[in-house]
Amino acid sequence: MNLLRDSELIYGRLLAIEEPHLIERYNKALQAFGLKPTTRERIEIDRTGFSPQVAEDLDDPHYLDPNQINRRFIILTPQQIDLPVVHTAFSNTSQLLYEFMTANARVINALTIKDVIYGEIEDTVNKVEDIEDLLSINQVEFKVLSAEDVTGKATELATLVDRLKQEPDFWRDTSALEHMVDLAKVTGDIRQNALVPDQVIFRHNAYWTSLFGGLYVFVDPGMTTVISDPSAPGFRRSRPWQVSYLSLHDVERVFDFLMETGRIELPRASWIDNSGYLEHRAEMAVRMLIHQAEPTRKLGELDKVWLQTWIHSHADMINRDGTFPFLNGAKRELAQLGQIKMEDVRPDRRFLLVRAKPGHPDAWLTNRLISDFVPFDFISRYVFNKQGFYRDYEGFNEVWRHHVVETLKDAYLKDKAGLRARLYGLHD
Incomplete structure (x- = not known):
């Protein structure tokens, strides 16, 4: 995985934490979870506060996800909202945390000036033993704590302020007033700084x-x-x-489900022509065939002339596999008819021709599922299904690993938004 890390294809775009007071706050959160504090002077974190360096020290990649349910989080700064989530058992963890941080931005901005926010994204179950346990989760609740309990003290101060306003003799309670002053020293003016989250319950879709x-x-x-x-x-x-x-x-039933529920965009000249989608699939298929035929060949940059020469000289292999001829045939059919009759396409090849409907709320998840049926397209696999990509990568030889990494750096990292928009119609 060192090659992936050096190329920022794993644990990329993380936030460096090296200020001593932030490391100290992070350690307070770790200790609150019953974990050993880090001795490092610099760590990197994702949106949830997960740090690959801390995971390495603890020898536990699940230290913020111990049962792969009720995910923990550590928030040191509002900047975390713009970070990826690099380690999670649920694909929607990133979105849930984004919604929480967006809904409670004022609170997070105020609290992280003074404190670290930590807690759990609590589901209705503590342990998942079967599918029924998963399906019982309809919503999640963010259980929010802070090391100095600023939120708790703000809630207590707000209660005392209400009593002062409503109970005529409360102002005579000197000890209560002194306690309010002590609380205000920690919380500041709660009339100006909201310190209690406004929204902590979110849908789990x-x-x-x-x-x-x-x-x-x-x-x-x-x-x-x-x-x-x-x-x-x-x-x-x-x-x-x-x-x-x-x-x-069951490829056919899965495809029919996605089509019948309006989650996929069927091949139409209107989007296929401008996207280069079929050409992309065809090139990915040929790259894989080259590697299968010559596992130790260093591919470097594959220009079109070299690729065409290789295809012609390996026509029998290309035809036995069938993917490249099929995609060329689909392109011709689209040029003539503007569409393809999917009922005439073999079920195991239908996913080669479709993408998630860009405007659908489940577009990213659907593209992830499609990538399971087109694993040779390592670019789509990396974009939408990083866990699957990393699993595939473990089985690659060194030559193929270097080729995959260089291709991703050139085709995707240089312009992520551009590639997602062109191939998949997704706009950030």
Whole structure:
């Protein structure tokens, strides 16, 4: 993984924390979780406060996610809202934390001047043993604490202020007034600085989780759809009138579900022509075939002339695989008819031609699912399914690792937003 880290393809865009007072605050949060404080003078954190350096020291990548449920967080600065989430068991952790930080921006701005905010994204279950446990989670609540208990003291001070306003003789209680002064020394003027979160409960909607080998949950009116390996505990066990279960191995049914619920954009000349989507898929397929045929070849930059020469000289292999000829045929059909009849396409090739509908709320999650069916497209895999990409990467040889890294650096890191907009119609 060192090559990925050096190329900022893993743990990239993290925030460096090196101010002594922030390290001290981070350690207070760690100790509150019952964890050993870090002795490092510099760490990097993501949006949730996860630090790869602390995980390495603790020898525990799940130190903020001990049961892969009820995710912990540590907020040192409002800047964390713009960071990625690099380690999580649920794909929507990033969005939930973004919503929490956005809804409570004033509180977070005020509190982090004085204190560290930490706590848990609490679900309705403490441990997930089967799919039914997952489906029982409809919302999450942010349990918010701070090392100096500024929030608790602000709440206590607000209560005392209300009593002072409403109880005629309360001003005679000298000890209470002195306590209010002591609290104000910590909280400041609570009339100006909101120190108690306004919103802590958020909906838990569609998501992917690493539990049970990787599982998707999609939510539609009147029906929840679970897509996973059938060996997952609880698969097809209950509530068929509310929950539909699809096997990740049943390509046709998964495709039909995404199409019928309006989550995918079928191949149309209107978007295919300008996006270069089919050309991208075809090039990814050829790259993989080159590697399979010549595992030790250093590919470097593949120009079009070299690629065409290789394709012609390996025509038998290209035709046996079938992906490249199929994509060329699809391109010709689109040029002639403007669309492709999906019922005439083999189920195992349909995902080569589609992308998530850009305007759908589940677009990122849908593109992640599509990438499971097109694993050779390592660019799509990296963009939408980093856990899957890192798992794939572990099985690559050194030559292919270097090629994949250089391709991602050149094709994606230079202009992430541009590539997402061109290929997938997604605009940040």
